[in-house]
Amino acid sequence: MGSLATLLPAAHNASPADPVIDNAPDELNDLSYLVEVLRSVETEQYIEQDLTTRAAALGISIPAPPSPSENAHCPDPESDATQSCICCRDDFNKQNDLQTLPCGHTYCGNCLRIMIEQSTTDESKMPPRCCTQPILATTIRNLLTRDEQQLFLKAVQQYSTPWEARIFCPNPCCNEFIPPRSRIDPKHPFDVVCRECRTRVCIWCKRDAHPVGQDCPNDHELDQVLRMGCPNFCNGEEELERRRMEEAAREAELEAEKEAQEAAAAAAEVERQQAVKRTEACEEFKKLKEEQEEEKWRFRTFERKTKGVMWTRHEERKHKLNEKYSDQIDKMKERHAKTEQHLEERQIAAEIELRASLEQAEKSVRIRVKHMEAYCKALGRSSIGGSGSDMPPRVITERHLRELGQQHNALEGMARLHQAKINVLRDRQAKRMEELLERQESELQKQREKRDQEMEDLVAELANEEDALAKVFKDRKERLVRRWELAIEILRVTKEKEKGVKFAPIPSPAWPAEAPSCIDGLGSEDAGLAVVKEEEEKRGETEGIAIAS
Numbered sequence: 001m002g003s004l005a006t007l008l009p010a011a012h013n014a015s016p017a018d019p020v021i022d023n024a025p026d027e028l029n030d031l032s033y034l035v036e037v038l039r040s041v042e043t044e045q046y047i048e049q050d051l052t053t054r055a056a057a058l059g060i061s062i063p064a065p066p067s068p069s070e071n072a073h074c075p076d077p078e079s080d081a082t083q084s085c086i087c088c089r090d091d092f093n094k095q096n097d098l099q100t101l102p103c104g105h106t107y108c109g110n111c112l113r114i115m116i117e118q119s120t121t122d123e124s125k126m127p128p129r130c131c132t133q134p135i136l137a138t139t140i141r142n143l144l145t146r147d148e149q150q151l152f153l154k155a156v157q158q159y160s161t162p163w164e165a166r167i168f169c170p171n172p173c174c175n176e177f178i179p180p181r182s183r184i185d186p187k188h189p190f191d192v193v194c195r196e197c198r199t200r201v202c203i204w205c206k207r208d209a210h211p212v213g214q215d216c217p218n219d220h221e222l223d224q225v226l227r228m229g230c231p232n233f234c235n236g237e238e239e240l241e242r243r244r245m246e247e248a249a250r251e252a253e254l255e256a257e258k259e260a261q262e263a264a265a266a267a268a269e270v271e272r273q274q275a276v277k278r279t280e281a282c283e284e285f286k287k288l289k290e291e292q293e294e295e296k297w298r299f300r301t302f303e304r305k306t307k308g309v310m311w312t313r314h315e316e317r318k319h320k321l322n323e324k325y326s327d328q329i330d331k332m333k334e335r336h337a338k339t340e341q342h343l344e345e346r347q348i349a350a351e352i353e354l355r356a357s358l359e360q361a362e363k364s365v366r367i368r369v370k371h372m373e374a375y376c377k378a379l380g381r382s383s384i385g386g387s388g389s390d391m392p393p394r395v396i397t398e399r400h401l402r403e404l405g406q407q408h409n410a411l412e413g414m415a416r417l418h419q420a421k422i423n424v425l426r427d428r429q430a431k432r433m434e435e436l437l438e439r440q441e442s443e444l445q446k447q448r449e450k451r452d453q454e455m456e457d458l459v460a461e462l463a464n465e466e467d468a469l470a471k472v473f474k475d476r477k478e479r480l481v482r483r484w485e486l487a488i489e490i491l492r493v494t495k496e497k498e499k500g501v502k503f504a505p506i507p508s509p510a511w512p513a514e515a516p517s518c519i520d521g522l523g524s525e526d527a528g529l530a531v532v533k534e535e536e537e538k539r540g541e542t543e544g545i546a547i548a549s
Helices: 006-012 030-038 046-059 068-073 107-123 137-143 146-159 219-229 237-281 283-376 381-386 398-499 527-548
Strands: 097-099 106-109 192-193 200-202
Touching: 030 046, 030 283, 046 398, 106 107, 107 137, 107 146, 137 146, 283 398
Parallel strands: none
Antiparallel strands: 097 106, 192 200
């Protein structure tokens, strides 16, 4: 076996049947599978064609295996399109949910099942059909359970029997249809037995069977024979003897046939045991079995490794997406905190400015009151009069006193007025702060919803990749088993032609039970979101501790 560099052109250019898609994930690349599992420089298509050619040369009529990898790597562009059931008009995203009938119409499983159930109770609807074309038996078998299949087969057998020949059990508790008998009981040639309650029924009158020696009144042929009579006046002993002899000869023939079959089966069993011993003693069969077991081990190892690589890549993508939105949310929270702090500083500055203006207004009012009180009390009049001034004397009128009282009242209510203005400012500031917090929370919620949506889309994309990988390995496994069985048959026929004796085929390697499709926590949308939310809770607890400290 050459190196990877020598295998590369062979794996890419050997056959167009196993293409390598550039857009596909690395896990779907056939090159690693050819190198690590098959250990061949040829593609699977070439290996299968070689085995088929050798089998045809030996006279083994085995059809060439299909190439399911083509469908696995090249999905149908119409497979993702939404299609609807022609009966209920429900939409389905997956083609597997719909069944295409021979006429070309598509039905969902529920509508087809209802159509089949109606055909079992209504003879005019049997067989179940669409556009006068019956539904395929494989489609019916895939839709019905085992019990439903038995009921459908009973209905088919009943409706395929002519109406005048149908016999139903006369037992009122049974009333089951009794199908036509394949063998006639020589002791009761005119009776049939119900399979459910084992009631014997007369085929002529279709009622309970008559006792031995009693004839059915509806047996018209017997009436004609009795009318004819026997011209020799015999009692029929010769006829009874002839019938006994024929019955004895028939039983002897059946016994001989049974003994011959048992002898042939014993000889075949002896020959089979000898063929098995020859196969177990043959070194070539042992070598082939060891090679197949080793190939199975390589296949399972490669499958586990490939799935592990895919799961690791999926987990990294989830982690990167989580980190991306975690950083964005942290930056958004930091920006929100700065905005909140800036608004709080501006609100504090506005309150300080309002208090300063109110204090200045109060100071002005106090000065005005002081001056008005001095004017009204005529302070300094004596000094002015004593200096020999010619100014007219001050006259205090009622208006002056009323204005002074108004200023006193304004000064007394100014504290309440100023506190009310401050409260109004604080209410307005609290409302603005509340609106800011709501807007910030809305932004955070939108960011979380965007993250959750992207996580859901990513999980769906990763699930599709995992399904595609599972389908690829399922197809590879089926092709591998077919090649094993064909190689075993080729070796068996070759050894039989060489030795001139029979060889038994060896069983192909058995596969263990399927493991879960993914590890815990991977490939699950809820698990991905749970990880994100858990990290958010931890981050919130850390921030709360930091704020408290």
